[in-house]
Amino acid sequence: MFMRKCLNILIVTLVVASASSLLAQGKAVPKVQTSAADKNEASAPVSKKAAEPVSAQPSATSMQPQPPAASVPAEGESKVDAPKAKASSAAVGEQAAPDSASTSGQQLPTSASPVLLLKAPPEPPQSTRFLERSEVPNAKPNPPTIAPAPPRPIRSAGAPLALAVVFERSWANDQGYDLFGGKSKIRQFGLWVAHDIWSMSPRVILAAEAGWAGWDEKSDYLDTDVETQLTTGSLHLGANIRYTLEPWLQPQLRVAAGVSFLEMKIASIEDNSSVTFSDRAVLPFLSLGGGVLLRTPTRLFESKTGNFASLSMGVLVEGGYTLAGVGSFSLNPEAHSDEDIEIRSVDLGKLDRSGGYLRISVVVRF
């Protein structure tokens, strides 16, 4: 499209230049009265027929100042100012060529006697135009028409849904985790999903969240053949409020509640046998934390067709505190049959999961 425009301009420029050069050689140029009809044809190429009268007339009016040549306006350009040409020709008293239906008050030369003459009606002016391709013999066929490109769709960049992989590390206040080699640290790995539910303001958004995390910690207690294992799994529901400080920087507050499933195993390996004890507990918990989400700019991944406009990735770093229930554990031997001697279990005590936590989530929003 752009190339076509340039080509047309170039052609028009060449034509105008040619016409100007011919006029400059002193040939009579019929006054060209541009009318509304001619305006439409102004973009058409100048015909040879129109050029002929120009070459025949310069001798009669050579002494007269030539009216300026009527330039053919290019596509999209403004038109020639016709009354100027008429005024100049009236000033020199030349006899205008009766080739256009003029409504501008063209006057007869003052030297002519006021004799009522019957004259043949003036011939309709021959407009100059470019020849159609069909009028030109052996012309090349018209180039194929290129349909213009459809307009680019503008899709929504809103990303209400978030999916994340989370690593969490907790610091419980209970030294009982030393049994599992934890030294009061707990690790979890999991997933969570959140969906925006309310845009409280253009920058503040409330989202609902659900997630799961778990871990399996093994240890050799007291550096002996006593193996301990603590398996944790937790399900939670929560809500978070984030503030869009910048498109790529969003602090947030989060609250969640859920349950933790703990399974404890202790295996004592002896010379000829091994005994395994186990117990389980389900503990409720409530966590409160705050963090910052760093994400990619809006529409970074948007395709030309507008797909993936809402896709963004980011990292959420969050810290907080968990209030959890206290679980009681006892040593219950596994693989105990009714034929064995009655076994009385020993209470291990209570395990408290309350403590601070740090979460790092790799978030995908779309």
Next chain:
Amino acid sequence: MAKQGKLSLILLGSLLWLSAGCGRTKDPDSLNLMDPVALDKYIVYIDKTRDDAYLLDVLSKKSAPGVKTIELPRAPSLLERRKSSAVEELLVLCRGQEEEVGKPSQSAQLAVLDSQGVNRKYPLKSRFNALIQSEDGSVAILYFDESKGDESGGDLSRRNEVAIVDLASSPVEQGAKPNPVFRQLDSDDGSAPRALVISPIVSVVGQARRLAVAFFQGQVSLLDLSHLEEGRKEIKIPFNNLIAASPVLFTGSEPSANANEEDVPATMYLRSEQTDDIYIVDLPPATESKANDFWPNIKTRKSGGVASDIALYKDVQTDGASTTRLTRLLVVSQQAQKVSIIDPAGNVSYVSLGFPANRALIYHAAAPFDETIAPRALLYNDSSAVSMAGMGVSGTIGFLDLVRVQERGAQNLETKVLTEAFSPLLSLNEQDVALVYKKSGVSLLNLADRTIDPFKIGGLVDVVLDPLANNLWLPSSPGAPERIQLGFIHVDTRDPGYVLLDASVQKVIPVTSGDEQRVVVIHPSKVGYVTVLDAKEPKRDTAVSLQGFFLADVLD
């Protein structure tokens, strides 16, 4: 871009930190348990590493067994039951924490543990490594046993120092009567005592006294434990050969309040480990100013061979119308295969045995041919059958009637040849002894009838006498796990029985509290595993196992 790069590094580091340490983590402190012992209704384990005592209530009927953890002074190294029938206490020798850079030091202590906890602690100046008690459990002496190696950790210590502890009194650090009392036992050769013995209360110079006998390389020292506060020095008795520290016999009763009763002064009997000398040490009053108000008078007798064992017995000597009770000394010589009988006058009689006995058990009972209760001796060999291999027999025991043995000699001897050698011999009561055959069984010997009842059991682990229940416990592990059992024999009825167990046996401990009598089988386990059975009627149906008690309340 620089900011994004920094952020990426921070996030990557956080992820690595979160996932770091995957896999196993280890606690450097391990349990280092001493052999468990009984204390009232508890089984007590001492953890050397954590300085804790775990008291497991085996008589509890609760669903979860009660375990008490008692904190002890630093570095417990030795555990003994106090030899007292009046109280149930354990003596725990704690060596303290030697001074190190960055660690607080703690002096050594002797902790007395009862069912309620640490009752009292006796502070010690040095990190002793050995302890000995009197037979009645009223006095204990702590000393350095050089045979145990250097456990002092390099501390500057006086190796001939001893601590005398009055266990019946509270600790007193300063004052007129400190408790413990620290003394240095000097020797002519500069060596430390290799053994210590505490005498019963005997009459010395008309007073009831208790003596400590310290054995050096070429010397025996007597320390008057009844006059420590007066600063009386010990009495050194030089010997030109090595004196055996076991047994050390004393005669001489405690002075009686009844003036009509004759006061028998104390006499001490010692044997040489290198010669056939027997030393009879009297303790008459000192004739001149000495370290103490008595001074030893030593008489030497020849036993005809290096003495393996000595024993005292009282004999009645009839001289016409008068009868005299005499204390005679029986000396057994494995080397000479004979026994010697030494009377107070120093007369020695010999009886040839014909087999290499090295132990003598004096008993008073009838005989198959004599219903009279009289002193007799069971002579046997308590070692392996190496010395008897050349004789072609695996074991021989002898019954020696001691009445008129000087006259009758070998006529008073009756020998029995057993099928195999045994070790040890356990005295069950006045009438019965048990002969233990390693890994194969026991034989119960009735001393009066001189009959032997053999009991066979494969994979014998241990033989434990339960005097209150009058049972002999015989745990065994024959190889097949399903055949692990606790065998038992009623001593009176000789009825055997067994109870199948679920795990191998490490030790068997009788526990008695009031009318409750239990037998506790200790199984090898790093978290604790015992099986408790009724001692009177042991059955699998009524047995209870307690497992994992070392982890009791570990989360708290």
